[in-house]
Amino acid sequence: xxxxxxxxxxxxxxxxxxxxxxxxxxxxxxxxxxxxxxxxxxxxxxxxxxxxxxxxxxxxxxxxxxxxxxxxxxxxxxxxxxxxxxxxxxxxxxxxxxxxxxxxxxxxxxxxxxxxxxxxxxxxxxxxxxxxxxxxxxxxxxxxxxxxxxxxxxxxxxxxxxxxxxxxxxxxxxxxxxxxxxxxxxxxxxxxxxxxxxxxxxxxxxxxxxxxxxxxxxxxxxxxxxxxxxxxxxxxxxxxxxxxxxxxxxxxxxxxxxxxxxxxxxxxxxxxxxxxxxxxxxxxxxxxxxxxxxxxxxxxxxxxxxxxxxxxxxxxxxxxxxxxxxxxxxxxxxxxxxxxxxxxxxxxxxxxxxxxxxxxxxxxxxxxxxxxxxxxxxxxxxxxxxxxxxxxxxxxxxxxxxxxxxxxxxxxxxxxxxxxxxxx
Numbered sequence: 001x002x003x004x005x006x007x008x009x010x011x012x013x014x015x016x017x018x019x020x021x022x023x024x025x026x027x028x029x030x031x032x033x034x035x036x037x038x039x040x041x042x043x044x045x046x047x048x049x050x051x052x053x054x055x056x057x058x059x060x061x062x063x064x065x066x067x068x069x070x071x072x073x074x075x076x077x078x079x080x081x082x083x084x085x086x087x088x089x090x091x092x093x094x095x096x097x098x099x100x101x102x103x104x105x106x107x108x109x110x111x112x113x114x115x116x117x118x119x120x121x122x123x124x125x126x127x128x129x130x131x132x133x134x135x136x137x138x139x140x141x142x143x144x145x146x147x148x149x150x151x152x153x154x155x156x157x158x159x160x161x162x163x164x165x166x167x168x169x170x171x172x173x174x175x176x177x178x179x180x181x182x183x184x185x186x187x188x189x190x191x192x193x194x195x196x197x198x199x200x201x202x203x204x205x206x207x208x209x210x211x212x213x214x215x216x217x218x219x220x221x222x223x224x225x226x227x228x229x230x231x232x233x234x235x236x237x238x239x240x241x242x243x244x245x246x247x248x249x250x251x252x253x254x255x256x257x258x259x260x261x262x263x264x265x266x267x268x269x270x271x272x273x274x275x276x277x278x279x280x281x282x283x284x285x286x287x288x289x290x291x292x293x294x295x296x297x298x299x300x301x302x303x304x305x306x307x308x309x310x311x312x313x314x315x316x317x318x319x320x321x322x323x324x325x326x327x328x329x330x331x332x333x334x335x336x337x338x339x340x341x342x343x344x345x346x347x348x349x350x351x352x353x354x355x356x357x358x359x360x361x362x363x364x365x366x367x368x369x370x371x372x373x374x375x376x377x378x379x380x381x382x383x384x385x386x387x388x389x390x391x392x393x394x395x396x397x398x399x400x401x402x403x404x405x406x407x408x409x410x411x412x413x414x415x416x417x418x419x420x421x422x423x424x
Contacts, residue, residue: 001173002139009114026272029088036109039117041124050079053127058090061133066097067212067412082125084110096313115140122148129422131155139173142180151182151422156209158187159194160356175199185415188360204418207411210340215316223320230300234262234388237322240269240337242329246277248377250284256381259388267309267318274310281306319345324387326350343370346402350374350383370401
């Protein structure tokens, strides 16, 4: 089965590279570092030390990996980390987050899963361990790690029932890959049970590392400056919105009875859609400003109805600047996004009905009183209006969100303890 999978990769490679080039029209980063994606690298530094390889596919996984990376470098002071990504936005996020570690952290794109390419990666960087964040399972990569005796760990692992069904339909290909995973550190007991159904032998429950993310002081300062530029107006943030959701949100915003002068702050999840979303806002007849157009000491105009968050790496700042946060990817059947970040900043969280990627965390946040489920965009605006006009309820819900985020911390040291025997 794996041979057919490998053949399919080689046959598809010209199309994959063509798609990469086309995506580069909107995101130039897709046209850079192609050698890394194909498993070709420069000369190995003569000062290379023990290497821990950690893969974080894109922005969300990279940000979630921050406490784990910090802890790994602290626990093993003579090692370096090779951090791999699949997307330019993930790579840019990693560069911003981990510049503090200097030469102890090296970034690269993950090579395509052809067999030969991950093998070249392993021979070049000679990692002692491979840590895959969340749900990344690549059959040839795992096979090559087994071949070169590199333990494979799936950290902060989550697996929905839907994803389990998809994996099981792939049969022996995924079953063999699962058996090649040395250790899985799962977010919840349900995730652990589903992972075991794939055939992984060693599974432990550590909790979600995302609860351990520390909000950078610089992000808080940026958020305070943005809030000063906005002024005293109530701010509803719609964060990490996906294609199709902005249309629903804007339609509902026009129909809603939000407080006078309330500002709608929209931050699309994918940067290539910033221009598209700005045009959509203007087409609704709404006055819009872009965050990137705010110079230092600028203010958001009193007549601005929608502020478009079109910058990278400022999500914590956006959360810090708002009064109430809706987490996108949940109005449409896309599985939702991480609601832990706004909760960690003490912000009331609203979330749509489609949260299968974060089902347990969402249920727990709602049960704790720090989040509320909304059925659709109109319900979102109604809930936001009620909160923004009730300071006592707004404050209480924010405090409950913060308490919820605080009580679930501790996954990082549990993950380090699970990994430690593999690095002795």
